[in-house]
Amino acid sequence: MAQEQRSAEAIRQQYGVDEETIVDRIRENYAGYLFILPTFVMFALLFYIPIVQGVYLTFTNATLGGTTAEFVGLDNYIWLVSNDLFVFALGWSIVFVFSVTAVQLIVGLIAALLLNEISSSTKATLSAVIMSPYFSAPLAGGVIWFWFLDGNFGFMNKFLIDLVGFAPSFLAQGLWPYVSLIVAQVWHDFAYAAIIYGAALSSVPSEQYEAAALDGAGRLRRFRDVTLPHLMIPTVVILALRTAYNVAEFAQPFELTAGGPGTRTMLLSILTYRTAFVNLAFARAFTIGVVMIVLAMAAAILYIIAIRQEEELYV
Amino acid sequence: MLNETRRSKTLLWIGIAILALWALFPYLWVIRTSVLTNFAAVDPGTPYIPPLDVLSIDSFLNIWNRADFPLFFRNSIIVALSAMVISVAFSIPGAYAFARLDFPGRQVLFYTAVFTIMFPWIVLTIPVYDIFFRLGLVNTLVGVIIAIAIFTLPQNIWLLQGFFRQGIPPNIEEAALLDGNTEITAFLRIVLPLSAPAIGAAALFSFLTGWNNFLWVFVLTSDEEVRTATVAIHYILGSDVLREWNILMAAVVLLVAPPVIFYGLAERYVGEGLGGGAGR
Numbered sequence: 001m002a003q004e005q006r007s008a009e010a011i012r013q014q015y016g017v018d019e020e021t022i023v024d025r026i027r028e029n030y031a032g033y034l035f036i037l038p039t040f041v042m043f044a045l046l047f048y049i050p051i052v053q054g055v056y057l058t059f060t061n062a063t064l065g066g067t068t069a070e071f072v073g074l075d076n077y078i079w080l081v082s083n084d085l086f087v088f089a090l091g092w093s094i095v096f097v098f099s100v101t102a103v104q105l106i107v108g109l110i111a112a113l114l115l116n117e118i119s120s121s122t123k124a125t126l127s128a129v130i131m132s133p134y135f136s137a138p139l140a141g142g143v144i145w146f147w148f149l150d151g152n153f154g155f156m157n158k159f160l161i162d163l164v165g166f167a168p169s170f171l172a173q174g175l176w177p178y179v180s181l182i183v184a185q186v187w188h189d190f191a192y193a194a195i196i197y198g199a200a201l202s203s204v205p206s207e208q209y210e211a212a213a214l215d216g217a218g219r220l221r222r223f224r225d226v227t228l229p230h231l232m233i234p235t236v237v238i239l240a241l242r243t244a245y246n247v248a249e250f251a252q253p254f255e256l257t258a259g260g261p262g263t264r265t266m267l268l269s270i271l272t273y274r275t276a277f278v279n280l281a282f283a284r285a286f287t288i289g290v291v292m293i294v295l296a297m298a299a300a301i302l303y304i305i306a307i308r309q310e311e312e313l314y315v
Numbered sequence: 316m317l318n319e320t321r322r323s324k325t326l327l328w329i330g331i332a333i334l335a336l337w338a339l340f341p342y343l344w345v346i347r348t349s350v351l352t353n354f355a356a357v358d359p360g361t362p363y364i365p366p367l368d369v370l371s372i373d374s375f376l377n378i379w380n381r382a383d384f385p386l387f388f389r390n391s392i393i394v395a396l397s398a399m400v401i402s403v404a405f406s407i408p409g410a411y412a413f414a415r416l417d418f419p420g421r422q423v424l425f426y427t428a429v430f431t432i433m434f435p436w437i438v439l440t441i442p443v444y445d446i447f448f449r450l451g452l453v454n455t456l457v458g459v460i461i462a463i464a465i466f467t468l469p470q471n472i473w474l475l476q477g478f479f480r481q482g483i484p485p486n487i488e489e490a491a492l493l494d495g496n497t498e499i500t501a502f503l504r505i506v507l508p509l510s511a512p513a514i515g516a517a518a519l520f521s522f523l524t525g526w527n528n529f530l531w532v533f534v535l536t537s538d539e540e541v542r543t544a545t546v547a548i549h550y551i552l553g554s555d556v557l558r559e560w561n562i563l564m565a566a567v568v569l570l571v572a573p574p575v576i577f578y579g580l581a582e583r584y585v586g587e588g589l590g591g592g593a594g595r
Contacts, residue, residue: 031498032418039409039472040424047431050442057442064444107334114330126331128579130338135578137527137573139545143552143567147348148341153357155344187341219323241433248435251529254345255549269437276441276446277534289438300433304426 054286064280076287084264086271086288092178093268097246097295100185104242105235107186108193115194116201127198134191142255145184146171172261172314181253181265188252189245193238200234201227233306241304244296268292339496342571347566349374352574356561374565381562383539387547388569394459394532394543395525402521403514409468410475411502415485423485440534447535454536462531467521474520478504478513519581523574540561544570 058076062069080086115127133141148155149170160167170176208226217225250269253259259266259274268288276285346367355361355369378384392428412426443462444453452458454467483506491501497591536542542550548566 021450027420029416032412032416032421034499035408035412035416035502036418036421036424037408038405039428039468042405042465042468043427043431046443046462047434047439054442055510057445061580062445087554110330111334114327114334117327118331126335130331130334132342132579135340135523135574137545137574138531138569139527139549140571143548144341144345146552147564147567148344152359153348155340155593158359158363188335191338244433244435248433249439251545252400257550269435271440272321272437273534276444282441282445286323286438286441289435289441292435292438296433296435297430300430303433304410304429306428 009168023256027143030272054289057283058287058290060283062283064276064282069283072283076284079284080287080291085266088263089266089268089271089288090291092266093247095186096178096182096267097243099182100189101262102243103182103186105193105238106124107190108195108238109197109231112197112201112227115198118281119206127194131191131194133188136188138188138249138251139255141184141188142252145180145187146256151178177257177261177265181256184256185246185249185252189242192242192245196234196238197231200230204230236306237303240299240306243299245302247292249293333461345564345567347569349561351561353559353561356559356564372558374559374561375569377559378562378565378569381559384496384544384547384566386540387542387544390456390541391545393456394463394528395522397456398463398467398525399518399522401460403518404465404467405464406468406471406475406517407514408469408502409506410472411479411506413472414476415488416498428469428472432473436440436466436530440530444534452535454538454541456541459532459534459541462535463525463528466528466531466562467524470524471521474517475510475513478510482513483509516581519577527574 025215050182060069061072061075062192111130115123118126135203136144147153149157151157151167151169151171156170157167168174168176170180204227209222212222212226245305248269249267250273252264253267254270254273257265259270268291272285272288272292273287274282279285333555349359350370350372351365352369352373355365361369361398409428413421413428447453447458447462447584452461478565487505487509488498488501491505492498526542527545529549532541532543533549536546540549544566548563548570551563551566
């Protein structure tokens with residue numbers, strides 16, 4: 001009997017299994033819970049409760065200002081997949097998010113690599129200049145590009161007419177609105193990738209470069225064998241975060257084309273806004289939102305897997 | 316870095332110049348319009364680099380008696396400042412708990428906080444509008460402030476917990492605990508004073524995020540009295556009320572300048588702490 005007890009105790013010690021009640025655990029960690037309580041309340045108020053309420057909404061026919069909302073089952077989801085505009089917006093959003101994220105990654109990497117080569121005296125100023133679009137309000141980004149591409153007063157218009165005698169309508173004609181939206185979005189946020197890559201590059205020990213150079217490795221080989229391995233996790237981090245942000249992006253595309261001309265550049269975020277606050281169909285709007293949440297959540301899971309591996313650096 | 320040749324150095328500077336041009340060019344066109352006279356701003360004959368006689372800073376002087384711009388910018392400051400105070404006050408204990416204190420449920424909460432950073436907020440505006448509508452917070456500055464405070468909260472927690480984790484050695488608190496402090500007094504007496512610079516940085520960021528915010532103000536308000544500068548510029552651009560392009564572009568310059576300048580000055584100081592999504 002005594003021996004049995006001792007072995008149970010030994011097992012507990014070995015595996016760290018403690019027998020304690022919930023009250024014990026709260027008492028033991030009261031400081032942690034006390035510190036986290038304000039955050040938790042804030043998140044609950046504007047995050048957990050609204051999401052639960054929103055998901056519930058998708059099974060009703062709630063409208064803005066409507067007094068009664070009836071339970072309609074999966075009707076909203078059926079409406080969603082049979083709605084041409086939604087299907088188009090989903091497809092275009094995926095194209096938009098993937099191309100913007102990919103180009104942001106490449107331009108950001110180039111910017112980080114070039115800035116990393118500069119001596120420290122001018123580096124801070126130059127990176128502040130090159131990163132500056134990221135810090136402007138996204139709405140202002142939309143206005144800035146609207147003005148840059150405007151058919152009457154824009155730079156591109158004036159420049160092309162002076163150069164070749166005509167200019168396409170960058171925000172209305174053919175494929176141009178799609179290109180304009182992607183270019184403007186890359187402009188606004190490429191610095192994010194540059195900042196993360198820059199931090200990763202500055203943490204590469206210089207001895208590794210010197211050792212590789214002593215072994216006769218050229219510039220390209222040094223990049224491939226020394227730099228590249230250090231950039232793998234930052235790449236996943238940037239891909240995941242930028243994918244989520246680009247899915248969520250609203251202000252800049254909304255200001256630039258607002259989904260137009262007509263509905264030809266409709267993104268999911270703009271469609272969600274229009275359905276909710278122009279057509280006042282709250283339930284349907286959140287149903288579109290559920291699709292956006294799923295896309296963002298897929299990116300978030302990728303991100304969490306990535307930061308878990310190097311928690312020291314990124315958590 | 317090593318064996319720098321003249322040719323690669325030239326290529327480097329050409330690359331840097333192209334990047335700087337790419338980043339600055341759209342800005343320059345806006346700045347150019349903002350310093351033109353009313354007529355020159357819409358005259359297609361105005362040269363790329365305008366001559367001195369059509370340059371004027373009138374737009375920056377006249378903006379203060381046009382279209383309630385003083386009110387809009389004042390609202391922007393009120394909203395950003397109040398949201399900053401609330402958000403920082405709430406994020407300090409939260410960030411400290413995530414960084415240092417171990418308690419059951421910490422990880423789940425932490426990853427939820429990570430997800431809030433990545434959440435498509437446009438979706439959240441729908442139920443939040445519904446809740447605020449019932450609470451009578453729609454179309455009030457208070458409602459906007461609460462929404463933006465919570466919007467900037469994850470970003471602040473992220474920034475501060477990184478600082479607590481890396482900037483403050485744990486043995487400082489261990490020493491304080493041995494001296495008879497509890498976890499709370501150790502935090503208040505030792506950690507908090509040491510964190511002043513990081514808290515200042517977090518405050519600056521949340522101010523600028525509030526300043527830049529468009530979505531919440533746009534969705535939660537409709538009256539002009541509670542409009543901030545971002546939303547006001549959106550409405551003016553979409554209407555025919557004010558077609559003085561130089562004044563509108565001057566407003567854009569005033570909107571963009573504070574964050575760009577402050578972040579530019581703080582850039583080396585924060586590094587990857589910007590991960591919270593300042594540009595949203």
